[in-house]
Amino acid sequence: MNTTQSLRDGETLVSTGGSFELGFFTPAGSTSRYFGLWYKKSPQTVVWMANRGIPISNKFGTLNVTSQGILVLLNGTNNIVWSSNTSTTAQNPVAQLLDSGNLVVRDGNDNKAENFLWQSFDYPCDTLLPGMKLGSNLVTGLNRFLSSWKGKENPAPGQFTLGIDVQGYPQLILRKETRIMYRVGSWNGQYFTGFPELKPDPIYRFEFVFNRNEVYVKFELQNSSVFSRLTVIPSGLVQLFTWSHQTNDWYVFATAVVDQCENYALCGANARCDSNSSPVCDCLDGFIPKSPSEWDSQNWTGGCIRRTPLDCTDKDGFQSYTGVKLPDTSSSWYDDSFSLVECEGLCIQNCSCFAYANLDIRGRGSGCLRWFGDLMDTRRLAEGGQDIYIRLAASQSGVTGEKKRKKKTHAGVIGGAVILGSSILILGIVFCIRRRKHRKNGNVEDRKEEEMELPMFDLTTIEHATFNFSSSKKLGEGGFGAVYKGELIEGQEIAVKRLSKSSGQGLNEFKNEVLLIAKLQHRNLVKLLGCCIHEDEKMLIYEYMPNRSLDSFIFDPTRRKFLDWSKRTHIIDGIARGLLYLHQDSRLRIIHRDIKASNILLDNELNPKISDFGLARMFGGDQTEANTKRVVGTFGYMSPEYALDGHFSVKSDVFSFGVLVLEIVSGKKNRGFCHPDYNKNLLGHAWMLWFNGIPLELIDECFADSCTPSKALRCIHVALLCVQQRPEDRPNMSSVVLMLGSENPLPQPKQPGFFMGSNPPEKDTLSNKHQSHSANEVTVTLLQAR
Template sequence: MALHLISNPSLVLSSLLIFSTSLSFLSHASDILPQDQPLRDGQMLVSAGGTFELGFFRPGKSVYRYVGIWHRNTSTQSVVWVANRENPVVDSSGSLTVNATGNLVLTDGKGNVVWSTVTSSTEASSNYSMHLSDLGNLALRAGDGTTTWESFDHPTDTFLPGMTIRLDVKKGIRTLFTSWKNPDDPSPGNYTLGLDPLGSAQIFIWEFGSKLLWRSGQYNGQGFTGIIYRPLNSYGFKLMNDIVRQGFMYYTYSTYNNSIQKFVLEPNGVEKCSMLIEDTGEWTTVWEQPVNECEMYNYCGINAKCSVTDTPKCSCLKGFEPKSIGEWGAGNWSGGCVRRTPLDCQNNLSGDGFTKLGSVKLPDLSNWLSLVNDGQECERSCLGNCSCAAYAYTNFGCFTWGHDLMDIYQLADGQYDMFIKLPASELGSKSKVWIPIVIVPIVVVFILATCSFLWWKYRKQIKDLLQNGGKKESLFSGNRSQIEAKIDFSGPSQYGEERDEGKGSELPLFTFGSIATATSNFSDSNKLGHGGFGHVYKGLLPGGEEIAVKRLSRSSGQGIEEFKNEVILIAKLQHRNLVRLIGCCIEGEEKILIYEYLPNKSLDAFLFDPTKQASLDWKMRFNIIEGIARGLLYLHRDSRLRIVHRDLKASNILLDEEMNPKISDFGMARIFGRDQNQVSTNRVVGTYGYMSPEYAMDGIFSMKSDVFSFGVLVLEIVSGKRNRGFYHTDLDLNLLRYAWRLWKEGKSLEFVDVSVGSSYDIPEVLRCIQIGLLCVQEQPRQRPIMSAVTMMLASENASLPEPSEPGFGTGRNTSDTELSHSYSANNVTVTMIEGR
């Protein structure tokens, strides 16, 4: 062997170079790990400035080994990121390597892969490397310098300068920080932190993935309204908000005076901001929340405030009283408070005013009015809206709130005041109390006298009208002012992701001639489809805007009520996942609705067409599920009105040019009062396969009826099969029970549409199937509300309950044509409207 080496001097030189390179890496810490050069337990990467270190570590009293990044030069180890937090190495035999496909791979002593990254790299190369920056970011780079993966995109529990907390609803990206289980175990704990998925720019902490524990309050450009300490902008804290146009927002921050600082979500759910004292290497706490009961989300319930200096801590707002006197007296404040006296505007009186509540953390679920310029205009805006319960004018705009005020914290030195609307009797305005007492009887007498006179004068015309059946079309006859007197199009949106929309704008009225011109006189070549009450056409306005024109059939006996319903509702609702109403046309017997044109038509055109199913990959399907959930949440909770859709189905989900979903067809929708939970009806309308059992059989509908329909939609989207028409001949099962049986047998992946292929996120698919099954449970009380559904969809680590057997879903008849028939249930004859 020695003779061979001497006779090959080039081989000797090459061996010495390799050996010296290895010795150099082992003896001198570097910030770069070359490809195929293992980093073994005991070796370190150190950032160029010496701020951060990467290597193997053992947390607390644990016997396991983890790969992590921590601050150097601190008195105690301060780990900011962990690679294999769920899969530790059991001994000190682990090694970390950048492999030929550009992935970082952690293996144990037996060569088993313990953890690895997933990058977009597919081709083998010899130029990949790993870099540790002075910001604490670990980045994988290709030979051309392109970053293919970085730890800042996959945080654990620590928010560092240069990182972002991001919400991107279009790309489905949402940054979530997850606490350690305990100081000895870095595996994911019970708490997560991220941005409000509804786009309010607030930072939330959730417990168990769905229970809201704490919120930061609104961001004012300098800090959050619920956090009292040094303004965040002094730390370089910034918000980039383009949620309306581009669908994303994010927070980031830079260091203050080159100080070293961090935000950590602790294992107990507390978010702590700390700064390093470099002389001692000790961390000092700058701020932490929540640390008392009043900082916990909605601790005192609705319409109540919490103050740590009061005894008891919870008290009802002025003008409100406990919803349950017994529970409140026993110290159970979760039920909150209700108004003692209704607002005067609800009784068509004008005595409402405001009482000031100073130094508070502003309530949740606010509506930002961007066009309001001063406090007086903000007050007038709330006073003129009967659905507005309170307002606040701040240095960052006008905020209003709906009927229920949630999560109010009385701060010792807060800088924001809010004004709560109360009736005159609660304000002590005795000068106005006489108004209803004196004026109301006078008005009643005047109305009765006027009606008697009109009856006497027009008795013949009224008699003829009654004999001719009333002609419901007359509701829409007359000029614009007459129409607006009968249908109220005004009113601000209570809250939604489109914060500045729906604030009292007039709904344009089009002439029949202009619509006929736009649709080439309703040409068959422009026909997009047809529904139960008429045809839909594509049109082009003179300015070049494409529109969808819904022309109600004159022969439809039910179309008038549905038309009125749709105009009233959609004119008041504005949300990115609801179809936008542009205007309407009412001339003679013509009743026409003009919508935004959505080029991809409806979801069922893709989902149930074998030639188009493959174009819906899993990422697109999941985005559609999330979008429908956000739209439904807006209808149920966040809009100015509480809406039950009653006809949620695939054909009523329209898709825009980027395949984002929009809920359409509100002809069967119903408005719910704030204190209503369910309603009974003798006229059951909807579509077989999507109707909940209690609605189809007993005529009882509620928001949980929509949840059932949503669950059916989720299972249809995952499977690519229509519930109405699916029947498993071997097992005598419809689609819902087939999904449930596969779930119970642990075979849920067999339920996934084969056209999706294998490129899908398995945990995400299983989570969607489980959510779908939770939504179609037979008992309404077992189904989750939509706010819980959106949280479950957004959280990767949520622990979901086990679903019970689903309610029935008729599915044998494969026809999906429009038909109507009646049957009797509980001695009541009802009409069923089937799918369009």
């Protein structure tokens, strides 16, 4: 189908091989019309649809291809119901339904998949077809996940989603809204550890790809005559269906969730679930129930705690378990270059390492997977699974760690003793080097270094790297001190945050930032390389961001032009994913409390990275909010409940994110902006435009002609939802990420908080008892909240 053709309701498009058909349909029991594709042999089995959340009420819909290569779905009044997108232009755009079930838009006769302008395989609904990727492009941010129907008659996205969680070692997870319901597990080289039914057989071949650019799973059929699909049904079950040519119907080949042990963390921390035992939950060896009374009443969610604390020496041992579904890997560490023996050596040297296992079970096993902290969602499998080694105190393990490691020749690693000896020698050398560096910093206590678990740089090294903190190396200055560019002897570029001696950030804030960032690993968080403490000097050493901070682009009359619309949406999506990790997916729940444009750094590919964790607060697993008398943050980004009452939560960061999105879209600062016609700041201006039905007038004029109006409107819509007055009205970051990445209808926003005009200068702080805030938007600290 080309630009001169339309596909009207009642007409269909069939793939070349006759496997799939494309057109308008009505689900059973419904009167609404949807545009989608289905199996030619099974018209009731719809595998993809365009307008699943926005039905058409009559039979006058049409699908067109524009000259830009965009698919446009129109209703009877020629209003756009749904459209695709593309970042490139085409001379002769053509829409084609492939026999794989992939609806693609290509340029003329160019059939190379990497050159497709758009493809439905990138936007799955509830079904994974052979050849379709499920996972994320780590460069573009595209996330492919499955979402169930709301019901048998309603194809709108339902409560259940299946996708790959990229925190720690990637794993396949089923969620009900934001709550993890079932963890399929991590890939062990043959299958996901919690779904051994997916191991290779004569019909299916599953493939898992994980590299610096992307992470995904897909499956292929060994026999092209077989029809098969993996679907998340409305009840939340994940099922693999195969077509029977004898009965002309589908049958269930495998179901992922089959018993109560598949309920995520049913037994709590440091326990193992076994559906063939009674009771099904049991503490791991060396652990006892945290609450014996609740455990006896079969409430296992509190989990287990150690019977005896670890010795944190090489006398600790490891208890092996075979045939298990490995614990949650979201806080794990992995490396495919280490053997199992080397992996044990690494684990025993780190007191926070609780367990280790092979990354890949093929052959004799390879790679190293280590867990830090409590072990969640471990279960015994009737078949499949793999071995894991869980750390115990020497007094609990029966034999010392040293003796147990000597006995572990059954691990099948040839030459283990030689490798282990070499590992110990290397570790000893590293230890000596670290001790030597420590002695150069005579006033740095052992406890601080152990606490931070980061490389300690000596002052001489940093002075040499920055030309003795030369003004020519100065990148900028914030509320807590200056930042310098440096270069280590080996050539690595670094950024040095040198805290001012008069800074409000004392040793506690400094250690807070070190401890927090050291435990956080995400592509949208700045990487902390180490720190330096020497007498009154306190410094943090980061990876160097060549493009500096976001504010140097979006608020600069010249540089703003370098951030076109696609780059800005990429930055918005990256910040959202970084905040989602902090709020939900990291081992610790972190409230940043100072999200602003100057704290978003850009690498050489303009990927955003959240920085400056000096004001961040760590919450416990169940804690979601807190109060403080010490209000910290930046005017213009603080939420009302935080600025006025000292009440902060994840919703405080959501408010700041909403302000930041409006700044990115408009190119204007919230603080200091005042519309000439009505006394409103940027939030008030955006709200008035929205209220009057002209929100797109907010868009920065430098890219107004090149942006995608529907995407821009969605960003503004989501931002206004984030800056609503009441915290309970704002979405959480998991919902924000879903809203930004989908085309589903959104609720109408309510009036923003702080949407009036700029205050007079004398009232420009949260409390006029304090000094007024300077124009460079440095972070402020107020000791009393009203």
